[in-house]
Each structure stands twice: as C-alpha cells, then as structure tokens.
Amino acid sequence: MKRRERRSRRRDTGSARGVPAVIPIINKLPFTEVLDDNGVQAIHQASMRLLKETGILVIDYPPALETFRKHGAKVDGEMVWIDEDTLMHFVQQAPATFSQLARNPTNTLTIGGRNTIFAPVYGPPFVADLDRGRREATLQDFHNFAKLTQMTPYLHAAGGTLVEPQDIPVAERHLDMLLAHITLTDKAFMGSVTSADNARDSVTMAQILFGADAIRQTPAVLGLINASSPLRFDDRMLGALEVYARAGQAAIITPFIIAGAMSPVTMAATLAQQNAEALFGICYAQMLNPGTPVIYGSFLANIDMRSGAPCFGTPENTLALYAGAQLARYYNLPYRSGGNFTASRIPDAQAGYESASTLWPTVQAGTNYVLHAAGWLEGGLISGYEKFVLDSEMLGIMARYVQGISLEEDDFAWDAFAEVGPGNHFLGSAHTMRHYETAFYQHQVFSMDNYEKWEEEGKEDSYKKANAVWKQMLKNYQAPPIDPAVAEALNAFVEHRRAEIRAGKPRSDWPG
Amino acid sequence: MTEELDLTTLSVEELYEVMGDDLYDGYKEEVVEGVKEALSRNVAPYDVLTSGLVAGMEIVGNDFRDGVLFVPEVLMAANAMKAGMAVLRPLLAETGAPSVGKMVIGTVKGDIHDIGKNLVAMMMEGAGFDVINLGINQSAENFIAAVKEHQPTFVGMSALLTTTMPYMKVIIDALKEEGLRDQVTVLVGGAPLNEAFAEAIEADAYCRDAAVAVETAKKFAAIRRQRAAAS
Numbered sequence A: 001m002k003r004r005e006r007r008s009r010r011r012d013t014g015s016a017r018g019v020p021a022v023i024p025i026i027n028k029l030p031f032t033e034v035l036d037d038n039g040v041q042a043i044h045q046a047s048m049r050l051l052k053e054t055g056i057l058v059i060d061y062p063p064a065l066e067t068f069r070k071h072g073a074k075v076d077g078e079m080v081w082i083d084e085d086t087l088m089h090f091v092q093q094a095p096a097t098f099s100q101l102a103r104n105p106t107n108t109l110t111i112g113g114r115n116t117i118f119a120p121v122y123g124p125p126f127v128a129d130l131d132r133g134r135r136e137a138t139l140q141d142f143h144n145f146a147k148l149t150q151m152t153p154y155l156h157a158a159g160g161t162l163v164e165p166q167d168i169p170v171a172e173r174h175l176d177m178l179l180a181h182i183t184l185t186d187k188a189f190m191g192s193v194t195s196a197d198n199a200r201d202s203v204t205m206a207q208i209l210f211g212a213d214a215i216r217q218t219p220a221v222l223g224l225i226n227a228s229s230p231l232r233f234d235d236r237m238l239g240a241l242e243v244y245a246r247a248g249q250a251a252i253i254t255p256f257i258i259a260g261a262m263s264p265v266t267m268a269a270t271l272a273q274q275n276a277e278a279l280f281g282i283c284y285a286q287m288l289n290p291g292t293p294v295i296y297g298s299f300l301a302n303i304d305m306r307s308g309a310p311c312f313g314t315p316e317n318t319l320a321l322y323a324g325a326q327l328a329r330y331y332n333l334p335y336r337s338g339g340n341f342t343a344s345r346i347p348d349a350q351a352g353y354e355s356a357s358t359l360w361p362t363v364q365a366g367t368n369y370v371l372h373a374a375g376w377l378e379g380g381l382i383s384g385y386e387k388f389v390l391d392s393e394m395l396g397i398m399a400r401y402v403q404g405i406s407l408e409e410d411d412f413a414w415d416a417f418a419e420v421g422p423g424n425h426f427l428g429s430a431h432t433m434r435h436y437e438t439a440f441y442q443h444q445v446f447s448m449d450n451y452e453k454w455e456e457e458g459k460e461d462s463y464k465k466a467n468a469v470w471k472q473m474l475k476n477y478q479a480p481p482i483d484p485a486v487a488e489a490l491n492a493f494v495e496h497r498r499a500e501i502r503a504g505k506p507r508s509d510w511p512g
Numbered sequence B: 001m002t003e004e005l006d007l008t009t010l011s012v013e014e015l016y017e018v019m020g021d022d023l024y025d026g027y028k029e030e031v032v033e034g035v036k037e038a039l040s041r042n043v044a045p046y047d048v049l050t051s052g053l054v055a056g057m058e059i060v061g062n063d064f065r066d067g068v069l070f071v072p073e074v075l076m077a078a079n080a081m082k083a084g085m086a087v088l089r090p091l092l093a094e095t096g097a098p099s100v101g102k103m104v105i106g107t108v109k110g111d112i113h114d115i116g117k118n119l120v121a122m123m124m125e126g127a128g129f130d131v132i133n134l135g136i137n138q139s140a141e142n143f144i145a146a147v148k149e150h151q152p153t154f155v156g157m158s159a160l161l162t163t164t165m166p167y168m169k170v171i172i173d174a175l176k177e178e179g180l181r182d183q184v185t186v187l188v189g190g191a192p193l194n195e196a197f198a199e200a201i202e203a204d205a206y207c208r209d210a211a212v213a214v215e216t217a218k219k220f221a222a223i224r225r226q227r228a229a230a231s
C-alpha cells in the first residue's frame, strides 16, 4: 500500500518523461526589513523632491515628452519634472499582482504578493564552460541554455536574452531568440527591448502563440526596461515600453545603478534616485495605458573604486536590496531584484560566496521576480554552463527554505518519540519512513562524500561535477510538444520578418 | 597636509619631484604654481610637460593599474594635470613643441554606456593627451565632424553592446570615405570586444582597459613622432 503510494508520487513529478515539473515558490516567511516606516517615508520624500526639483532627462524620444506634458508634468526641452500628486495618481493605477501567460498553462506565472519567480541570466555576450573556457556566444548556446532552463524545476520563467547569439546578424537576432524560447521551453518568456519594432515583433509572436484576445486579457510578454541612470531614460527603452504598454503587455522598470558612478556613494541617495527613476517609468506606462502591469525593478551594484568595475554581493548592495523591496511594497507593486550575482569569471569560491550573498537577501526580501537567478558570471558578461547548474542547486535550497517550519501535529513526531525513546536513533522509525524522501532538500550537485571516496573517484570538485550535470541535462532534454499549426505560423512570421529586415524594409503589419 | 615650501629654493629636478607629489595628491593650484616656477627659470615648456607633468602622471597611472589608487583620486590627479596643461598649452603652441597627442573619443550610436569610456578619457588626459569627449550615442557623422574640426591623432570608440559593436565598422568606413582614416589611429574598447574584432573592423588596436589604452596610445604616438622626425 505504502509502496504503491510512493510510486504514484514519483510519476506525478514527471521524472519519467525526463522533464521535471516546475516547483512554484510562495514565501511563507516574514520578510527581512532594514528600514522602519520613517525610513521608507524619508526615501519616498527624497524621491519626490528629486522628481520635482532635479527632474528626469528623456533623450531622443519626443513622444514621451508629449505624453508627460499632456498629463500634467512640467516639460522643458528634454527635461521632465513631476510633482507627487500627479505621479502617484498614475503609479496607483498599476496592479499589485498580475499573471503572465505560459505555453504550458501550469507554468503561467503569478507575479506579486508572496510569490517568487526565478528566471535565468539575461544579456551576456560570452559563454563559458569547463571544457572550452570563455568564448563568444552563439545561437547553439542560446538553445542549450533554453533547454537547461526547461529542465530546471526551480526556474519558473524562460527568461530573455539567455546569451547574445553573436553568430546571428544583430537586426534579426530577436526573432531567433523568441522562436527558441517558444519552441524549446513551455515557460513564460521575455520580449525584445532593443527597439520598438523588435518589441512589436515580440507581441506579434505572442499573438500567434496565444491569440490576440488572450494576450489582451492576460499579458504574455514581459519587457526589461532599464533606466539609463542617473535620472535619464532613452528612446530605445521608452519606445519599447510604449509598445508593450499599449499592447497591454508587462514590463519591468529597472533603474540599473552602479553606485558611486551612476548615483552618489551613499545608499540613502542611491535609493532615493532608484525610487524616483522606477516610479517615473511606471508612471509613464500608466499614462500610456492605465493598469499596465509593471514590476518595480532594482539592479543595484556598487563601483569598485579601484578599477571602475561593478561589485556584487557587497553589504551595501544587500541593504539596498532589502530597502528596495520595502519601497515596492509601500507602493503596492511587485518587486524585481537580485539574482546569483558575482564579478568572478569562473565558478570559484568568490563566485560561490558572492552569489550566495545576493541570493539569500533576494529571497528574504520577498523579491517577486528574480532575473539572473542562474548562470551569471563576470558581472553579466558570461553565461556559465556550470554556474547555471550550481546556481540551480541554490534555487532548490531556496524553494525549500521559503516554506518555513511546518507546525502540524505530525510534524511534532510524537509517534517517533514513542517508538524510539531516549538514546536510540530515528532512522528506522515509522515517522522517518513516512517523510524521509522529502524531509530534507536533496542535493543535485553538491557532494557529501568523505575525503577517501572523493579521492578514489577522481577528486571531482563542484565545478567538474556541474560540467557532467549540464551535459546529462541536455541529453535528457525533451522538447515540450507544440501544436504543429502554431509552430508553422510562428516559423512563417519569423521568415517573413527576416526577409523584410534583410531587404531593409520597415516592419509591415502581419495579418492576424 | 602640505607644509609650506618655498619653490624658489628648489632645483628644477626637485621642482619636478614636488610636482609629481602634488599631481599624485591632486593639488591643482600647487601643480600650477610648480609649472609657473619652472617656466620662470626658462625651462622649455616641452620639458616641463614631459619631465614634470607626464612623468608625474605616469606614477599615478601605474598605481591606478596596480590597484593602489582609487578612481576619484585619479580623477583629482588628472584635473590637476589639466590645470598645469592649461598653463603650458599656449606656450607649447608658440614654441612649436610636439604635442603628446589629441584624441576624439565617444560611445557609438545606439549605446549609452560611458563609465568605461570616461575612465579612458580621464586617464588619457592624465597622461597629457588632449581629449575631446563627444559623449554617448555618437553617429558616424558626429565622429567625422569632430575629426575634421579637431584634427586629432587618435579616435577612440567605445561600445558595450554586441548590437552596437558593428557600428564601429560604420564609423571606420566613413573615415575611409572621407579620406581621414590615415590621419588617425583608431583605438577601440568595451567589455564585449576583443582583438579579433578590432582586426576585423580594421581598427588599429583594441585596449582591454584604461591603463592599456594609455600605454597603447603612447606607443603609437612615439611611432608617429619617429616617423615625423625621419621624414
């Protein structure tokens, strides 16, 4: 009887098909906070002052200036100033929680509240692995990372630019990346933000996949819109944001700050600036289309004063990460921050410590959307194959951690105490037999072997172990089935656009 | 802490040494004083530049490369150097002394990353180069116009995005079309670049960081001077 139960549970996990089911994360723990109410107020007030007195520079994008002017902001040249009432009137229209469609409905995301979503690394021009070292990323690498993402139960979203496929011409790259996300994974994906046209292509592909009505109802595309800190937005980002907002799609508005260079060196000023920039972008999205789903973003590193390079996992970053979460909650908005950050080039001790030093606060802050949760190396210049696997192990640990301590009757294990009594071990007790499989997080990569065994088996460190793991994951990978008609329509669109782009034609409207 | 020092009691060699210390500490006014004192002794302006300012900044550059100095300290030093240069510049022009070199630098179109580019500009200025910093998001037309206006010896281009890197080639092609390519040495940089890319777009060199940029520029400038002397 018991045995049959166990077997059926195994079947449920989907391991028989080789593709593990996604494990959602709902944080049951109290969030860590570093500011009291007065602190939150002080940062809020400072941001309002920055927006009203210092203002935001909007470069090369007159339509945004016009939108701000029309809705009551003060505009002069490319500068925009906005007061608290006008700003908050719009910010309040953003939803506190929203859904993002995934091809597999069980992978549709809820963004906000106590949910935490992990998405893989975004943007690196290079990849690296133990066998071949660092090299320029290709579309093949992109496919590999998409497959690894699909195979990782702790990655809830497919992410966006997993690597920059440098073997594909810049103008058409986004098509290949989107097609890969849609066909190789069945998780929610991110759209292109490199131009308004590319954003439009992303929306069109989502329409083909889900239907135009469906994505009007519930967004399917998430765009990563960065402020060009300090206090500046550019045409590419605002142009892409405009496309997504008007199409009812979602966006992460992230001030991307390397404190010391792109903001003052103090965290109070940096947080005020970050808050001002995020709210400005969020306000703009609401002006374009009230209710546009947005995520309050924070990417906060600080500069290495000796070289100019970004530093990660520092105590200052950590404090700001927590404070950012508090501010997002203050405005009732979902929060994006953190990841498995490191400045290190290989998955060495530095990478491990720095990544852990950002991942723990990311989770403890109650972050809702975590980009760069797996694979990040060298300050975002490298997507690392082994790092991806090692990071995923940490994500699994987090997934367990956020469940907190269960206090049900059975959790007190009275029958085990009765059965075993003082001085004996619990390994064979009925209570243990009922729970041992799930009681403790089961490591996938980290090894607990003793020295002699480890030595005998070739002294594999975690770097080497992870190398074997990703290769095995790629072998086990199975493509999620897709309706052949939809796949055909997607391919047709991609080839149509590719031809247009190659012929130097502007974007034509794709019927449907 | 500066102790009162009577510059007039020092030899020229000692003066240079003090100038080096003042540069290192980022003392703008003191550097200017030192330059003026040296000039009052009829030292050639070019000598004050090379043996005083440039030599002093070399130590700053080395200590930055070796992680001893902080970026803001180097910025202060570079500003002190610039102040000294401001005194020397008209005199250098008058005496027809060779200049260390002039660079037009910018981040290419579509790209707004400028922390690295600004570091390079700062270090180049610190090494005595005249730097015209065009800023971010610069089109080929802007680069061409700046080259025509300022007649630089170097063009520096920065890109941090793989999507904007190809634009560097557009600028180099435009330089060729305008017949300006041979007048300038093109240095390129930015995290996603490498030597192979620089070669492919026919830039003269790729520099991985600001220290290497200065070293490379100095090397090219020396070659130029040798050529000029030979011809």
Ligand code: B12
Pocket: A122, A123, A124, A125, A164, A193, A224, A225, A226, A227, A228, A229, A234, A236, A237, A255, A256, A257, A258, A262, A307, A308, A309, A310, A378, A379, A380, A381, B105, B110, B111, B112, B113, B114, B115, B116, B117, B119, B120, B155, B156, B157, B158, B159, B160, B161, B162, B163, B187, B188, B189, B190, B191, B192, B206, B207, B208, B209, B210, B211, B213
């Ligand atoms: C800071 C930063 C930003 C800031 C830039 C602010 C600013 N004022 O510069 C902001 C937030 C605006 C930004 C925006 C974006 N960014 Co950005 N950004 C970075 C980051 C983290 C650090 C860059 C940096 O300043 N490094 C520190 C300096 C000191 O180093 P450096 O620039 O390499 O410069 C040194 C050398 O390269 C060299 N050098 C540089 N230039 C030159 C020039 C010459 C002539 C020479 C000789 C030498 C030289 O010397 C310098 C000093 O030693 C990098 C990741 C990284 N680790 O590099 C991503 C990164 C470059 N960004 C990236 C991306 C994708 C973007 C966005 C598209 C993101 C988005 N969706 O919004 C936008 C694009 C905006 C635009 N239109 O350009 C990607 C690019 C990868 C790719 N695919 O090509 C990276 C790698 C991060 C990532 N994984 O996503 N970004």
